[in-house]
Amino acid sequence: MQPRFIPILLIQNRRLVKTTRFRKPIYVGDPLNAIKIFNEKQVDEITIFDISRSHQPPDFDFLAKLADESFIPLTYGGGIRSVDQAQTLANLGFEKIAIRSPLLESPDLLKQLVECFGSQSVVAVLDVLRSRSDKFQLVTDSSPRGRGISPKDVARKAVDLGVGEVIVQAVHRDGTLKGPDFQLLDYLGHLPVPVVMAGGVASVRDFHALVDRGADAVGAGGFFIFYGPHKAVLISYPKPHELKRTSEIL
Amino acid sequence: MTVFQSQERRLKVGVIAAGIGNINGVTNMFNLVPGANAEVCGDPTKSSEFDLLVLPGVGSFDHGMQRLVATGWQQALSERQRSNNLWTMGICLGMQLLCESSEEGSLPGLNLVPGRFERLQTPRNGTEVKVPHMGWNTIEVTTHPPILGWAFAVDSRFYFVHSYHYLPVDAPQVVGLTHYAGPVVAAIEYRNCFGVQFHPEKSHVHGLNMLGEVVRRLLMMKSESSEGL
Numbered sequence: 001m002q003p004r005f006i007p008i009l010l011i012q013n014r015r016l017v018k019t020t021r022f023r024k025p026i027y028v029g030d031p032l033n034a035i036k037i038f039n040e041k042q043v044d045e046i047t048i049f050d051i052s053r054s055h056q057p058p059d060f061d062f063l064a065k066l067a068d069e070s071f072i073p074l075t076y077g078g079g080i081r082s083v084d085q086a087q088t089l090a091n092l093g094f095e096k097i098a099i100r101s102p103l104l105e106s107p108d109l110l111k112q113l114v115e116c117f118g119s120q121s122v123v124a125v126l127d128v129l130r131s132r133s134d135k136f137q138l139v140t141d142s143s144p145r146g147r148g149i150s151p152k153d154v155a156r157k158a159v160d161l162g163v164g165e166v167i168v169q170a171v172h173r174d175g176t177l178k179g180p181d182f183q184l185l186d187y188l189g190h191l192p193v194p195v196v197m198a199g200g201v202a203s204v205r206d207f208h209a210l211v212d213r214g215a216d217a218v219g220a221g222g223f224f225i226f227y228g229p230h231k232a233v234l235i236s237y238p239k240p241h242e243l244k245r246t247s248e249i250l
Numbered sequence: 251m252t253v254f255q256s257q258e259r260r261l262k263v264g265v266i267a268a269g270i271g272n273i274n275g276v277t278n279m280f281n282l283v284p285g286a287n288a289e290v291c292g293d294p295t296k297s298s299e300f301d302l303l304v305l306p307g308v309g310s311f312d313h314g315m316q317r318l319v320a321t322g323w324q325q326a327l328s329e330r331q332r333s334n335n336l337w338t339m340g341i342c343l344g345m346q347l348l349c350e351s352s353e354e355g356s357l358p359g360l361n362l363v364p365g366r367f368e369r370l371q372t373p374r375n376g377t378e379v380k381v382p383h384m385g386w387n388t389i390e391v392t393t394h395p396p397i398l399g400w401a402f403a404v405d406s407r408f409y410f411v412h413s414y415h416y417l418p419v420d421a422p423q424v425v426g427l428t429h430y431a432g433p434v435v436a437a438i439e440y441r442n443c444f445g446v447q448f449h450p451e452k453s454h455v456h457g458l459n460m461l462g463e464v465v466r467r468l469l470m471m472k473s474e475s476s477e478g479l
Contacts, residue, residue, distance in 0.1 A: 001387045001430060042454050044386060045409070064274075071279060073409050073452045090308045093275035095411060095452060118310040118343070118354070120382040120411045164382045164413065192372065194380045216380055 004044040004217035005207050005243055007224045008169075008198055009034060011078075012052045014062050018221060020175035022127065022139070025051065028225055028233050031062075035069045038224075041237040045073035047098065047167070047196075047219060049125075053079025054141055060088055067093035077125055083112050090117065098167065100125040101141055103158055104149070114162035119193075123165040124158035126151050128184060130172045136187055139171050146171075152188060165194045167219060173200025177222050180206055185213050204242045211245065261465050261472070264291035264300030268321045270314045271306030275451040276341065280304070282458055286465045294326035298336060302468060303327070306451075307343025311355035311367075311414075314347050324360060331362055331442070335472050337397070338362065338443045339464075342412060345438065345445030354414050363440040365421055367414040370434070377431040382413040387428045387436075387448075395439040396471065398425045398446075401463035406456040408436070408448035416447065 009031060010017050016034050017025035031048075038046055048066065050059060058079050067074060076089055077098025086097050097117070102109045103124055113122045127139040129146040137146030138154055155166055168188060170181040180200045188195065197210050198219030207218045227234035265277045267290045280288035288304075297303055305327075307314055318324040330336050340348040349359045352367035370381045386407045394400060410428065416435035419427065425437040428447075437446045444464075450457030 001383075001385050004385050039454070045452075067274065068278060071275075071452060071454045071457065073411070073449070087269065090271065091269075091273055093272050093278075093451075095272070095308065095449070114310075116309060116313050118308070118413065120384065120413055121308055164411075165384060190378075192381065194382070194384050217385070 002044075002243065002245060003211045003215070004196075005238065006045050006047055006196060006217055006219045007038055007043055007237070008047045008049065008219040008221045010221065011048060011050045014059065017051070018175055018225060019051075022144070022171050022174055032065055032069060034225075034235060035066050037235045038237065039070055039072060043072060043237050045075065045095075046070065047075040048077070049098070050076075050078030057081070057085055058089065060092065063089070063094070064092050075123055077123070081106075081109065083109075083116050086113055086117060090121070096121050096123045096165065098123040098125045099163075100127065103154055104140060107157070107161055110158070110161045110163070119162045119164035122163045123167055124155070124163040125167045125169070126155055126158075127169045127171050130170070130181065130184070136184060155188060155191060159191055159193055163193065165196065166191060167196040167198060169219070170197075170199030175222055176200050177202040177226070180210055182209070182213055185210065185215055190214070204238050207238075207243065208245075259469070259473070260285055260287045261302060261469050262300045263288035263302045263304060263465075264297065265289070265304045265306060266323055267292040268317045268323050270309050270317045271341075271344065272308050272449075272451065273306060276304055276306045279451040279458060280461060280465075283462045283465050285469055286461075292321075294322040297326045297330060298333070301335065301472060302337045302339060303330070305338065305340045305344035305347060307341060307345070307347060309343055311343070311346055311352040311359075312357050314343050315355065315357040315359065318347065318360070327360055327362065333442065335475055336442065337468060340443070340445035341451070342447060342449055345416070345447055346414060348443055348445050349416065352414055362443045363423055363438055363445065365416050365418070365423060365438065368417055369414055370412075370430075374431040379431045382411055383415075383430050383434065384411045385409070386453075387430065389426045389428055389436050391426045393422070393425055395425060397444050397464060397467050398437050398439050401460050401467070402426060402437075403456075403459060406459065408446075408450065408453040408456055408460075410436075410448045412447060
């Protein structure tokens with residue numbers, strides 16, 4: 001089975017944006033257009049995070065339009081706070097729902113989501129910052145600079161609660177195209193569920209290196225959206241032969 | 251005259267809305283298949299209006315069965331089993347629900363197809379695997395029953411996302427396998443019911459082509475039997 005290379009799209013008030021270290025979102029384009037193009041290119045799957053939903057429910061009308069253009073799997077995260085909302089998303093066509101804040105704030109919600117939708121539909125998102133002293137800290141809405149919560153503990157807890165996949169984003173590499181943080185992957189250790197590593201991925205070589213190191217899938221934003229040294233906006237995706245793994249272990 | 255020109259010669263596809271699945275995606279994809287006319291159907295009393303009923307599924311087994319019983323679909327699908335030229339297709343959780351039982355839940359399934367579901371174990375045949383089985387994988391066809399037997403092109407790949415799998419792998423109902431540190435049943439067919447473990451509606455052109463073959467086959471079977479009268 002081929003490991004997945006997943007475009008992670010950030011939307012903010014119906015606009016496609018890109019952040020750098022989770023700050024200063026810049027306008028990149030129309031999300032609907034991006035979804036159409038990625039579908040044309042037959043990418044493995046797409047993850048959409050709406051960063052304008054901290055205290056609001058998901059923008060279902062808009063998400064419906066995005067889902068209608070998609071014949072590949074979609075994951076959505078941003079503002080999901082109830083089972084009903086998750087049900088609406090499932091009906092619209094989102095295979096997986098991603099949860100970040102409730103991991104810490106409402107583990108009961110997580111349990112309910114897993115019960116209703118099954119593990120395979122629930123994804124935990126861990127945003128991790130590397131401090132100056134090289135410690136990994138969990139970043140949340142209420143603690144954007146990270147606080148003393150161990151991402152590894154939270155990952156384990158999420159797995160215990162039944163999530164079917166974990167996305168780990170290296171906040172300090174986000175938008176930098178400086179390459180992924182391999183030590184973060186090492187630090188996380190082996191988890192029994194698929195792990196998607198994201199943050200800083202800048203090349204197909206980074207993709208293969210992360211998979212060699214144990215990632216089950218790789219997420220990227222800037223790599224698929226920017227082109228060239230001046231970061232012109234141009235959506236691209238590697239050809240299948242570039243992503244092919246020479247040793248088929250499974 | 252081609253089969254697809256008139257409305258009456260199209261396959262009427264009903265996507266079951268019982269609160270357990272990705273109904274829009276499945277409906278959209280079927281409507282891209284020439285020869286199919288798909289719509290969402292929330293009313294089990296209308297089931298015989300549809301040549302093919304599709305049970306999509308995103309969720310957990312017991313939750314799915316509870317919804318099917320509560321909405322009256324469990325009854326309607328059981329009655330459909332004895333019909334000629336009315337078919338039922340299950341996708342992912344929908345395929346699980348067609349069968350006898352699943353380790354994921356304690357309720358019985360629809361029991362329309364023999365077989366049960368168990369959790370994917372790790373290690374599997376000596377290899378550590380991540381559960382759920384999540385990602386794109388290929389199919390190896392093992393038998394050639396009427397509906398699914400020739401629906402899979404070589405090199406087609408499909409999106410799988412599941413933690414439970416159909417057993418036994420060598421049952422006569424099994425049409426095709428995928429490989430994940432060992433065989434995993436990908437498609438089953440039994441009388442007028444069939445199911446796929448993967449999501450054709452999320453498998454892009456591969457899913458579309460497969461559904462196209464299924465629709466073509468069902469249309470042929472439907473017209474052959476009406477000619478026979």
